[in-house]
Every structure is written in C-alpha cells, then in structure tokens.
Amino acid sequence: MPTPIKTAQPDYPILDCIAQRYSPYNFEPRPIEHDHLLRCLEAARWAASSFNEQPWRFVLVTRDHTDAWSAALACLMQANQTWAQNAGALIFTLARNTFTRNDKPNRVAIHDIGLAIGNFCAQATALGLHAHQMAGIEIETIRQTYAVSAGFEPVTAIALGYAGDTEPDDKPRSRNALSEWVFADRFGQAHPITS
Numbered sequence: 307m308p309t310p311i312k313t314a315q316p317d318y319p320i321l322d323c324i325a326q327r328y329s330p331y332n333f334e335p336r337p338i339e340h341d342h343l344l345r346c347l348e349a350a351r352w353a354a355s356s357f358n359e360q361p362w363r364f365v366l367v368t369r370d371h372t373d374a375w376s377a378a379l380a381c382l383m384q385a386n387q388t389w390a391q392n393a394g395a396l397i398f399t400l401a402r403n404t405f406t407r408n409d410k411p412n413r414v415a416i417h418d419i420g421l422a423i424g425n426f427c428a429q430a431t432a433l434g435l436h437a438h439q440m441a442g443i444e445i446e447t448i449r450q451t452y453a454v455s456a457g458f459e460p461v462t463a464i465a466l467g468y469a470g471d472t473e474p475d476d477k478p479r480s481r482n483a484l485s486e487w488v489f490a491d492r493f494g495q496a497h498p499i500t501s
C-alpha cells in the first residue's frame with residue numbers, strides 16, 4: 307500500500323494507522339467492500355466506554371443505494387456535500403445521552419462516541435481507507451430522515467472512502483507541540499518531559 311499523501315511527520319514514532327490518517331477532500335467515487343466496512347464497524351464496537359454503556363449508534367449509508375445516498379447527503383451542510391458526495395459511505399453518529407442502567411445523564415457519552423470513531427478511523431486507515439469527520443451536519447434533517455428515537459443526539463457524520471492521490475491543499479498537516487498542552491504542577495506550565 308503506498309504511503310498516503312498527507313501522512314503526519316510526528317516528533318516521536320507512532321503507529322502507522324495514526325500517522326497515515328488524514329481527512330481527505332478528494333475521494334475516488336467508488337464503493338467500499340462490505341468486508342472493509344464491517345471491519346471498521348467492528349473496531350468501533352470494541353472501544354471502551356463508561357460502564358460499558360456503548361452509547362454510540364451509527365446510521366450507515368453506502369453510495370450504491372442512490373435514493374438513500376441523496377437523502378444522506380441532504381443531512382450534511384452544503385459545504386460538506388460538495389466533497390462528501392464522492393465518498394463510498396456516509397456514517398451518522400448518534401449518542402444516547404443517558405445510562406441504560408439508571409436513566410441518569412451520561413456526562414461522557416460524547417467522549418465514548420469519540421473513542422469508537424477513533425477506533426473506526428484507525429482501522430479504516432489500516433485498510434487503505436480514509437475517514438473525514440464532520441460537525442457540519444443538519445441535525446433536524448438527520449432526526450427526521452432516520453426517525454431518531456428520543457434520548458439520542460446526532461453528533462457527527464463521517465465520510466469514508468478511498469482517497470485520491472492529490473488534495474486541494476498540499477500544505478503539511480500540523481499540530482500544537484506537546485509542551486503547549488501537557489502540563490505539570492499547574493495548568494499552563496509545560497511538563498518537563500516535553501522539553
């Protein structure tokens with residue numbers, strides 16, 4: 307598998323499936339093998355969650371279902387539709403915001419959704435796929451299109467597919483240095499391990 311064009315240049319060695327993940331704007335408009343989809347979903351399934359609540363729910367739509375694909379695209383903000391229309395699949399993520407065991411609010415539900423999506427993205431990258439997550443979604447349209455049950459909140463959408471070998475922006479990806487956000491003793495004071 308060739309090295310993806312936007313592979314990170316980390317300061318310390320990290321797993322390939324983390325370094326090679328990026329959010330493409332250029333997807334090849336082709337379907338994704340069901341086996342690959344299932345492996346990404348299975349990776350999400352094995353995420354940790356508070357009290358093993360597994361508060362995530364996904365709505366999966368594949369591009370080969372034409373009517374469903376148009377309806378799914380309409381659940382994205384216009385700017386995201388322009389590039390996401392070429393993805394192989396769209397996934398809407400939803401969170402159950404209370405615990406099943408006692409109906410109390412689950413303060414960390416969205417955190418746990420993020421863990422599941424992190425697993426999903428890592429597995430996708432390992433399979434040569436790329437995922438582009440979106441906050442730019444139409445919450446009410448999602449609720450209506452998929453008849454979302456009470457107690458569940460749409461969180462994000464994910465465009466999943468095969469990335470092209472160019473991107474509109476060829477700038478290297480960048481991140482804040484560890485010293486800017488790993489603290490010791492008091493908030494804002496860089497931990498000495500980072501210098």
Ligand SMILES: Cc1cc2nc3c(=O)[nH]c(=O)nc-3n(C[C@H](O)[C@H](O)[C@H](O)COP(=O)(O)O)c2cc1C
Nearest residue numbers: 312327328329330386438439440441442443462479
């Ligand atoms: C929760 C979340 C929401 C995002 N929403 C959007 C979005 O609506 N539209 C978009 O083009 N990119 C979106 N992104 C992609 C980010 O812009 C991207 O992850 C960030 O610039 C870092 O780039 P990288 O993922 O290639 O490392 C989102 C990413 C995350 C994690």
